[in-house]
Amino acid sequence: MRKNELERFNYGQRVVHWVVALSFLLLMFTGLAFSYPSLTWINTLLGGGAAARVIHPWAGIVFSVGLVFMFFMWVKSMFLNKGDREWLAAIKAYARHDRERIPPAGKYNGGQKIFFWLQILLGIFLLLSGIPLWFPEVYGSGLLVTMRFLHFVLALGAGLFLIIHVYLGTIAYPGTLGAMLWGSVTRGWARLHHPLWYKEKAGH
Amino acid sequence: MNLPANNLAIKRISASAEPATPGIREMPEIAKLVDISRCIGCKACEIACKEWNDLKVEPTYNFGSYQSHVDLSPDTWLLMRFNELEIDGNLNWFITKDACLHCEEPGCLYACPAEGAIVQYENGIVDFNQENCIGCQYCVAGCPFDIPRFSKETRRVYKCNMCIDRVEAGLEPACVKTCPTNAIAYGTKDDMLALADQKLTILNNRGFAKAAIYDPEGVGGTHMMYVVPHGDHLPDYGLPEKPVAQQGAMAALAVFKRIGAYMFGAGILATALHYLAVGPESPDSDNGGG
Numbered sequence A: 001m002r003k004n005e006l007e008r009f010n011y012g013q014r015v016v017h018w019v020v021a022l023s024f025l026l027l028m029f030t031g032l033a034f035s036y037p038s039l040t041w042i043n044t045l046l047g048g049g050a051a052a053r054v055i056h057p058w059a060g061i062v063f064s065v066g067l068v069f070m071f072f073m074w075v076k077s078m079f080l081n082k083g084d085r086e087w088l089a090a091i092k093a094y095a096r097h098d099r100e101r102i103p104p105a106g107k108y109n110g111g112q113k114i115f116f117w118l119q120i121l122l123g124i125f126l127l128l129s130g131i132p133l134w135f136p137e138v139y140g141s142g143l144l145v146t147m148r149f150l151h152f153v154l155a156l157g158a159g160l161f162l163i164i165h166v167y168l169g170t171i172a173y174p175g176t177l178g179a180m181l182w183g184s185v186t187r188g189w190a191r192l193h194h195p196l197w198y199k200e201k202a203g204h
Numbered sequence B: 001m002n003l004p005a006n007n008l009a010i011k012r013i014s015a016s017a018e019p020a021t022p023g024i025r026e027m028p029e030i031a032k033l034v035d036i037s038r039c040i041g042c043k044a045c046e047i048a049c050k051e052w053n054d055l056k057v058e059p060t061y062n063f064g065s066y067q068s069h070v071d072l073s074p075d076t077w078l079l080m081r082f083n084e085l086e087i088d089g090n091l092n093w094f095i096t097k098d099a100c101l102h103c104e105e106p107g108c109l110y111a112c113p114a115e116g117a118i119v120q121y122e123n124g125i126v127d128f129n130q131e132n133c134i135g136c137q138y139c140v141a142g143c144p145f146d147i148p149r150f151s152k153e154t155r156r157v158y159k160c161n162m163c164i165d166r167v168e169a170g171l172e173p174a175c176v177k178t179c180p181t182n183a184i185a186y187g188t189k190d191d192m193l194a195l196a197d198q199k200l201t202i203l204n205n206r207g208f209a210k211a212a213i214y215d216p217e218g219v220g221g222t223h224m225m226y227v228v229p230h231g232d233h234l235p236d237y238g239l240p241e242k243p244v245a246q247q248g249a250m251a252a253l254a255v256f257k258r259i260g261a262y263m264f265g266a267g268i269l270a271t272a273l274h275y276l277a278v279g280p281e282s283p284d285s286d287n288g289g290g
């Protein structure tokens, strides 16, 4: 929290977010290396393919537990309301940075809320499809093949959404990353990106 | 044994984006032919396998069967399985030489995600290279014959390699060499198929009308084949009737992965282009209001 800034995420929220984010990155990079032999060097950096094969499922457990915490700490604020639907309808204006046409967002805009639900859903199914892959000898080859498809497609989806999430949270909107690092944002940032939340927070 | 030494040109490599370099040397496919009707159950082949491959001895115990070990293991690559069964009031012994069949279409290799952890040679041998193995055990599920075994100690998977080091030197596998009744024959696949036909005729003449050759199509044929006296009782030998290698599903997964890679690249490219088009979005002034 910086002086003169508005608090956006408290310490606990930031820790949960980064546990989820870092375990996800570990999962993504080891998973990419499992999928593409040309990326095997990533796993070599982590101690070799066999070590990565041990790390990946356990990172998945950390990620899943983190996701449970994330769910309960944010679910109350993530239900879509009428304003969010208007925001989503105007998503093109948002992409074009057309300030006049973007409906005012609350603490989270419609896109962030959708991202939250998608990651929760993908996380659940990644876990469910990952368990048979952890113990292939227990599950038959038929199920294993299906789960390999499913796990791959889900991971691809989560990875694609993450690209957008990281882009928006860093270079696209300067000042945003601070919300997740030291927990606060400038007033100008709040008024521009989350005007309804700004009003509530600044007491206007 | 008129087989060339140094006969190990590579045919397939697991998870490799590129196919193996095509060779120009003409090298015959080899095969073992196991004639179950000639097996006397002495298990000398099990010992020869352990000795040649320097595999640890595992303590065994009597579990009510003539069989030495309960199951294959990382240290036991060959197990003579004994199944007792009554047919028409007569006790029959169903013996199987349980070890890798060295499939022409190896389910293990297709399932393997680690490049070069499983290779198939032109001569038909399917070999695991533990240095590339990541211990995922997909091959265990991918093998229709339940052959590969995972070692918790080394976190790698092991199985019969057809004594590749002997075959490379022009010798027969250790189990073949040691069998006192010649129940295990070894040679080119063509010769072994011809021999199998002869053995089949002999068995038929001896009254085994249902005798059969086991060289299943679903895995493209195998490089260890069986002649079984009771061809109508395959499951009693522990031999699946229609094993499949799932190469189709694995090829489809490879296509998915290609597409996935392009989508991932396209995602990063799209964000970069978006940034170049509209740039960052910041408040006009950061200290106003309040």
Ligand code: HEM
Binding pocket: A008, A017, A020, A021, A022, A024, A025, A108, A111, A112, A113, A115, A116, A119, A162, A165, A166, A169, A170, A176, A177, A178, A179, A180
């Ligand atoms: C290196 C990776 C990541 C970075 C740099 C990052 C950055 C951020 C930032 C700056 C915020 C605050 C947004 C705001 O104040 O409005 C945020 C929020 C959030 N993050 Fe991340 N994050 C990362 C990975 C992840 C992952 C892997 C997940 C879940 C699987 C995730 C889930 C969320 C959620 C649900 C929110 C709240 C809603 C939203 O802002 O979309 N993040 N992240």
Ligand code: SF4
Binding pocket: B099, B100, B101, B102, B103, B106, B107, B108, B109, B126, B142, B143, B144, B145, B146, B147, B148, B159
């Ligand atoms: S029997 Fe199993 S381990 Fe041997 S080649 Fe066939 S699929 Fe692979």
